[in-house]
Amino acid sequence: MSVDVQDIVRRFGTTAALKGVSLSVREGEFLALLGPSGSGKTTLLRILAGLEGSDSGTVHIAGQDMTGVPARERNIGVVFQHYALFRHMTVFDNVAFGLRVRRQRPSSAEIAARVRRLLELVQVPELERRYPDQISGGQRQRVALARALAIEPRLLLLDEPFGALDALVRKEVRRWVRSLHDSLGITTILVTHDQEEAMEMADRIAVMQGGRIVQLDAVGALLRDPATAFVAGFIGEATRLPCQVRNGVAHFDPLPVLPLQVALPDGPAAAFVRPAEISVRHGAGTASVRLCRTEGEGPARLIVQAGDIMLDALANPGESFEKGESCRLSIRGSHVFAESGERAQGVPLAEVMVG
Template sequence: MTEVRFSHVRKSFGSVIALAGLDLDIKSGDFVSLLGPSGSGKTTTLNLLAGLHAADSGDILIGDKRVNDLSPDRRNIAMVFQNYALYPHMTVFENIAFPLRARGRGFAEAEIQKKVKGVAESLGVASLLARYPKELSGGQQQRIALGRAMVREPGVFLLDEPLSNLDARLRIRMRRDIKALHDRIRSTIVYVTHDQAEALTMSTKIAVFDQGELQQYGSPNEIYHRPLNMFVANFVGEREINFIAGQLQAVEGIPTFIAPGLSLPVNAEERWCSLEPRDAVLGIRTEAIFARPTAGSETVGLVEQVELVGPELVAYVKIGESQLSCRAELSSELRSGDRVHLTFDPAHFHFFDPQTTASLAGSTK
C-alpha cells in the first residue's frame, strides 16, 4: 500500500488553468474518488499522477518518492481506462499476462501462470481465460482490464471512469464488485468519475473539484451532510438541492429562517447561529421536505409536477418565490394543482453566505 501526495501542484493548458495549486493527501489503502463536472480538474489530476502530463509547478509524491520527473512505467502505478484497451487479438489469459511478459520483467512462465490464474479467480473470470475480448460482455471486459492492472501488484491503482460505458444496471453491480475488490486487496485506489452515486457508494474519501480547484475533501458522509459551499451541496446528491434565499433573524427570541411564504425555526445549537439578522441561503435536500395533502403544517404550497420514483413520489411544489422538490407517499396520489402542506426537517438545513457561497457552519470550524 502506498500514499499519494500533491503539494501546490499547478497545471495550465495555454491560457486555461486546469489546476490552480492542488494540495491533496491520499492515505495508503484509501479509495479516493476525484469527483466533478467536465473541465473541473479531476482528470488532469489523474493524468499528472499517471505521468501522462507534466506539472507546471509543485510536487507529486508516490510513497516517499517525488515522481514529477519519472516516466509512467517507473511510478509503481497501474491504470484502467474508460474503454478498457484490451488487445483484441489476445485471449483473456494473454491480456492479463501482458504486463508480466513486457520487456525487462523477467517472470518465469510458471510464475506468470500462477499469477494470472490467481487474479482471474479473485475476479470470477477463471473460466474465461481462453476467450477473446469480442466474446465477452462489457462487465466481463471491465473485469479483465482490472485483472491486467492487478497482476502487476502496483502501489496505486488509477481508474478513469471505468464504468461509463456500461448500462445502468451493470454499473450498479460493478460498483459493488469494485468496492468488494478494494475491501479484499486494500490497495490505494484513485478513481475519476463525474457520477456522484459512484463516488458516494465506493469511496473512503471524495475530492470534489470545480474550475481547477479542490472544493472539499472528506468522507462520503462529510461531503453529503456537511458541504462546505453551495457548489458541493448542489453537485453531490441524486437531485439538485433546493436553494432558498432569505434571512436569518430572531422571531420571539428563536433563530428563524424567513423567506417569501416560509418561516422555519432553526436549530439554535449551531455555533454560527446568532440573533442578529443576516442574509442567508438555505439549502435543503428533497428527502428533508415531506409533502402531505392534508393539514399538519402551516406551510402550504401548490403542486406543479409529480414524478414516480419507485417506492415514493417526488413533488415539485411552488411556495412563495421558490419551487421545491419534496418527498410524498405513493398513497397520497398527488396531482398537479393540488395544495399540500410541507414539513421540513431542520436537522438537514444547510445555510450559506449569499456572497461567498461558503457554508455558515463551515466558516467557524
C-alpha cells in the same frame, strides 16, 4: 501506499486545468475524485500515473518524490473507460502483457500461473482464449482490471471505469471492485462524475470544481457539513431556494415557504434543502403537488410546486397525496450560503421560539 500531492498546477495554453491541488491519500484507502466535466479529475489522475507533467507542485508516492520518474517505473495500475484491451490479443495475452514487457521478465511458467490466478480473482477464468470482441462489456472491464493488477501495483487508478457498462452490470461490477479492494488492500483512486458511484465505493470523496479540490471528506460529512454552496448542491439531493436575509431571518418571498432563523449578514443568499427537510401537509395552501410516487416501503416521494420552483420532498410515512392537490409547506432545516460564501444552518423560526 500513501499518496501526497502538494500544490499541483497544470495549464493547457490559457486553460488552467489544475489551480493548486493538494491531496493526501492514506495507505489502503479508497478515494474518489468527484466533480463535473472539466473540473480537472483526469488531469490529476494522469499526473499521478506519470502520463502527464505538471507546471509546478510535487507528487510523493509512499514517501518517494515522483519528479522525473517515468510512468512504467511508478508501479501503478491504471484502468481507463476507453483504455481498450488490445483487440488482436487473447484475454490471456492482454493480462500477461505488463509482465512480458518488464525489464526483469518472469519465466513463461510464472507468467502463466500469475495470469490464471488473476483471471480467477476477477472471476473470468474461462475466457482466457477469447478475444476482446468475443466478451461482454462487464467482462472486458474485469479483464482490464486483471491487466492492471498483473504488475502487482502499489496504487490503482480508475478513470470512469464503469461508464461504458449498462446500469445493472455497472452496479454489480462496482460492488465487486470495492470488495476486491477490501481484500487486496491496494490504495485506490477513482475518478467519477457520478456521485452515487463515489458514495457507494469510496471511503472519502474529494469534490473538485474548476481545477481545485473544494472539499475532501467522508460521505456523511459532505452531506452534513458542505463547505460551499457548490458542494451543497452537488452532493446528495437538494433543492436550491434563493432567499433574502434580513435581521437574521431568511425570507423566501415570493415563495409560500415559512422563513428560517439564520446567522448570516443581510443580503441575498441561497438555501439548500434536502427532501427529508421539507414538510408537506394536506390543506389549502399556495403550493401544489405535481407528483406523488411510492417506492417500496419508504415514504412517498413528492415533487411540489411553489411559485416557479419545484421542490423534491418526502411525505410523512403512510401518507400520500393526489396529483394537483393543494398543500402547505414548511422547512425543518437547511444549509444556507450568503453571496460572500459565508454559511449557516437555517432552522425553523417556530422551533427557535419554542426552544
